[in-house]
Amino acid sequence: MSAAPRPAGxxxxxxxxxxxxxxxxxxxxxxxxxxxxxxxxSATRSCYQRDRDRIIxxxxxxxxxxxxxxxxxxxxxxxRTRLTHSLEVAQIARSVARLLSxxxxxxxxxxxxxxxxxxxxxHAGEEALNAAxxxxxxxxxxxxxxxxxxxxxxxxxxxDGLNLTWExxxxxxxxxxxxxxxxxxxxxxxxxxxxxxxxPLELSGWPGLEAQVAAIADDIAYVNHDIDDALxxxxxxxxxxxxxxxxxxxxxxxxxxxxxxxxxRFIGELVHRLISALIADLMNETRGRLSVASPxxxxxxxxxxxxxxxxxxxxxxxxxxxKAFLLARMYRHPRVTGSMSAxxxxxxxxFTAFTGDPALLPSDWRDACAGAADPQTARVVRDYIxxxxxxxxxxxxxxxxxxxxxx
Numbered sequence: 001m002s003a004a005p006r007p008a009g010x011x012x013x014x015x016x017x018x019x020x021x022x023x024x025x026x027x028x029x030x031x032x033x034x035x036x037x038x039x040x041x042s043a044t045r046s047c048y049q050r051d052r053d054r055i056i057x058x059x060x061x062x063x064x065x066x067x068x069x070x071x072x073x074x075x076x077x078x079x080r081t082r083l084t085h086s087l088e089v090a091q092i093a094r095s096v097a098r099l100l101s102x103x104x105x106x107x108x109x110x111x112x113x114x115x116x117x118x119x120x121x122x123h124a125g126e127e128a129l130n131a132a133x134x135x136x137x138x139x140x141x142x143x144x145x146x147x148x149x150x151x152x153x154x155x156x157x158x159x160d161g162l163n164l165t166w167e168x169x170x171x172x173x174x175x176x177x178x179x180x181x182x183x184x185x186x187x188x189x190x191x192x193x194x195x196x197x198x199x200p201l202e203l204s205g206w207p208g209l210e211a212q213v214a215a216i217a218d219d220i221a222y223v224n225h226d227i228d229d230a231l232x233x234x235x236x237x238x239x240x241x242x243x244x245x246x247x248x249x250x251x252x253x254x255x256x257x258x259x260x261x262x263x264x265r266f267i268g269e270l271v272h273r274l275i276s277a278l279i280a281d282l283m284n285e286t287r288g289r290l291s292v293a294s295p296x297x298x299x300x301x302x303x304x305x306x307x308x309x310x311x312x313x314x315x316x317x318x319x320x321x322x323k324a325f326l327l328a329r330m331y332r333h334p335r336v337t338g339s340m341s342a343x344x345x346x347x348x349x350x351f352t353a354f355t356g357d358p359a360l361l362p363s364d365w366r367d368a369c370a371g372a373a374d375p376q377t378a379r380v381v382r383d384y385i386x387x388x389x390x391x392x393x394x395x396x397x398x399x400x401x402x403x404x405x406x407x
Contacts, residue, residue, distance in 0.1 A: 021101060022101050022102060022103060023100065023101040023102060024295070024296050024297060025102070025209060025290070025295040025296070025297060025298055025300065025301045026101060026102035026103050026209065026210075026298065027048075027102065027103050027106050027167050027208045027209075027210055027298050028103070029046035029047045029048055029103070032047050032048075032165050032166065032167055033165070033166035033167065034165065034166060035047075035163045035164070035165055035166075036150075036159075036163060036198075036199055037158060037159040037163050039163065046105060047165050048103055048105040048106040048109055048165065048167070048168065049105045051105075051106075051109040051162075051164045051165055051168045052105055052108050052109040052112060054155075054162040054163075054164065055109055055112045055113045055116070055149070055162065055164075056112060057155070058116075058148075058149075058153050058155070058162060059153065059155075060116045060148045060149075060152075060153060060387065061083070061086075061112065061113075061116065063387065063388075063389050064081060064082035064083035064086060064115060064116070064118075065081055065082075065083040065389075066081065066389035066390055066391055066392070067081055067082040067083070067118055067119075067120055067122075067389055067390060068081070068082070068120065068121050068122040068125070068343075068390050079229045079232070079233070080225050080226075080228075080229055082115045082118055084225075085115065085221060085222060085225065086111065086112050086114065086115050087112075088221040088225060089111040089112075089114065089214065089217045089218050089221045089222075090107075090108045090111035090112050090217075092111075092217035092220055092221055092275070092279070093107040093108060093110070093111040093210075093213050093214045093217035094107060094108050094111075095279070096213045096216075096217060096279060096282065096283070096309075097210060097213050099283055100209065100213065100283075100286065100287075100290075100309075102208075102209050102210050102213070103210055106167055106168065106171070106208070106210040106211075107210040107211075107213050107214050107217075109164075109168050109171075110168060110171035110172060110175060110210060110211050110214040111214040111217060111218070113145060113149065113164075113168070113172050114145070114172065114175060114214060114215075114218060115141075115145075116144075116145040116148050116149065117140075117141040117142060117143070117144030117145030117146070117147070117148060117386065118141045118386075119139070119141065119347065119385065119386050119388070120343070120346075120347070120385075120388045120389055120390045120392070120393040121340065121343035121344070121346070121347065121390055121393070122340070122343075124340035124341075124343050124344050125343055125344070125347050125393075126139060126141055127344065128343070128344035128345075128347035128348050129347050129351065129382065129385060129386060131348075132347065132348050132351040132352070133351065133378060133382045135375070135378065136375050136378045136379055136382065137189065137190050138189075139382055139386065140189040140192075141386075142172075142173060142176075142189070142192075143189035143190070143191040143192045144191065144383070144386050145172055146169065146172060146173055146191055146192060146195060147191040147383070148161075148387075149161050149162045149164055149169070149172065150162075150164075150169070150195055151191075152383060152387070166199070166201070167208060167210070169195075169199075169201060170201050170202065170207050170208070170211065171207050171208065171210060171211030171214060172211075173192060173201055173203070174201065174202075174203065174205075174206070174207040174211060175207060175211040175212070175214050175215040175218075176215050177206060177215075177307065178203060178204050178205055178206060179192065179203040179204075180203040180204040181204065188203070202302065205302045205303065205305075206301075206302055206304065206305070206306070206307055206308075207302065208298050208301065208302060209298075209301055209308055209309055212307055212308060212309035212310075213309050215309075216282060216309055216310065216311070219319065220275060220278045220279065220282075223274075223319065223322060223323065223326065224271045224274055224275055225271075226326055226330060227241065227247060227267075227270070227271065227274075227326070228267050228271060230326070230329070230330045231263060231266075231267055232263065232267070233335070235329060235330050235333045235335065235336075236329045236330070238251065238255070238263075238266060240329065241270075242255070244322060244325045245318055245321035245322045245324075245325060246274070246277075246318040246319060246321065246322040247270065247274055247322055250270055250273045250274055250277070251266075251270055253273070254266060254269045254270050254273070277315075278311070278315070278319070281311050281312050281315040282309070282310070282311055284312070285310055285311055285312045285315075286308060286309045286310060289308045289309075289310065290308055293308060295308070339407040342405055342406065342407050343390075343407060345405065346393055346394060346397045346405055347385060347393070349397060349400075349401060350381075350385055350393065350396060350397060350400070351381055351382070351385060353400050353401075354381040354384065354385070355372065355377055355378050355381050356372055357372065358371070358372060358377050358380075358381075360400060361380070361381070361384060365380055365384050368380045369381075390407075394407070
């Protein structure tokens, strides 16, 4: 049982404040809104550095090593997993945060945490779990990430979760923008609405610039590494890519300059050009928006009512067209969709089995259940399945059903 929280937002003055050339609109460790459970801060690390370190040391982060990004885990050692994707997002976010003079450690922490809530088997697993759990509100990976870092991680004696700062939690929940809009009232996932009632995360506003940077770094990272993975997997060819939006001209540039290249060298040249082009546009557009808005503090930036970090209209359109190319040529490729159909079956079968017979669960999860027909049991099962890696889900399915599912 965790200790009862003292007033939310309380934070003892940090013993460590790194030297800074941060902009006035950057989040500053010394001005953090604090942690739900007050703690003495570190003598050697800022509060955002501690958040990053706690995320890296969490069980949920380690499990990302064996969670699908696009290809299931066993298909090859070169393809990305949720873990390698998160590391690439963090690298890009740190670089951009440094250029914008905002807090690199906060941007990194949000980047490393942004995929913690994903199920096994990528988006297919999430779709299957959302449908299976519809009677209890479905499943949302963003809400589950918040639940992981505030409830389900059990590393500390005095509280559940990781006790992250308000700014990291805000960025985790809102990095893609406001969750509540006056023009279109949203039904919030229960874990988010419950936590917000306890410690408001200002769900109707945009997050700090560090979180906005992390969100765009996510887009930049996954488009580039998905091109890399798809070419290595043979889902489309270099010639196919040369006709694609945004990446096509860069692919032709590499071919014209170097002639025929081994695939790894071609990918390296292409990806570095594409990332550079996207970051250059991001920096130019974001600096222009900052110049117009002239925020004097993180609060000013949050209250603008619009994002500050972003791509130009032309680049955003080009990126959307490149995503459409990847959707058609990669995400809907029979090699991908075929394995994902089988993966959905695994998730649904497990949910049905565990909710019907909680005795199949490990003892610590079984003890949290309240009977086969109780919604609490379904919530426990949802959390248990969401935390599985690809290979553990397959092992659990084989243990219960005594059949081998081929992905």
